[in-house]
Amino acid sequence: MKTLKKQRRIQVLALTAVALVTATVLIGYAMRDGINFFRSPSQVMEEAPQPNEVFRLGGLVEEGSIIRGQGETVSFSVTDGGATVAVTFTGVLPDLFAENQGMIGTGRYVNGVFEATEILAKHDETYMPKEVADALKEQGVFKPDS
Template identity: 50%
Template sequence: MNRKQKRLSIIAGGAVFLAASAALVASALREQIVFFNSPTDVLAQQMAPGTRVRLGGLVEDGSVERGENSAVTFRVTDTNASVKVRYVGILPDLFREGQGVVTEGTFSPEQGTFLADSVLAKHDENYMPKEVADSLKAQGVWQEGDPAPGVETQTQ
């Protein structure tokens, strides 16, 4: 084997190594990716049990029920459909009815309930997750420049 062949074999081996490394990284990341869905999307899709998703929308007025051992059930709506959410844990301080929320967990089609393991609420009066805002804008519920639904503006 001459120098040129050795050099080409080293380059080819390095390329194979890089391709295998990239494939392993992509495979690992694919398992960790969680996509955002509105309640309409969650109800329309046929998801396999145990599939992790993010559910976002507005907390439906009058739907929050507190149970034993910090268990909470509430409904998340995009004004077209709503999904019952069950969460066990401490809710964020800014969580309340009529406000934007993003929950992460799994949807149980048999029970028609979203089992959340985390709940995220807005962090200030103008915050709405981009995906939730885009979904609400697409339905004509929220226009750019308007305060987020459920946000009270102060007048002086």
């Protein structure tokens, strides 16, 4: 009788462990497309991501680089002081999008150009996305207002 209880307890624990592993794998599989890693222009230039990899690129919009194309297509460059990446975006830019301002774009790096599907700009005069500020600090470009 004692061994039957022990055997049943081991079976329950094994089944629980299998269920937890299965749940973890399923959650990871479901979230694989929702996880976008942040990269600075320097990191993109050091090691170019695969063309099918979706990630976030952030930095400052380079002065004099905004070129409005046909329709809603806009081309510009993003820099962190160490490297510059060309960006294209088709859509409506945020109202606060401007040269020498912080931005983060989500998209893919294809043939040397970051093809953005979404652009986020700072929302007030003092805000800079944490990832962008950290990348600019590494390059010695970011100077917080005080």
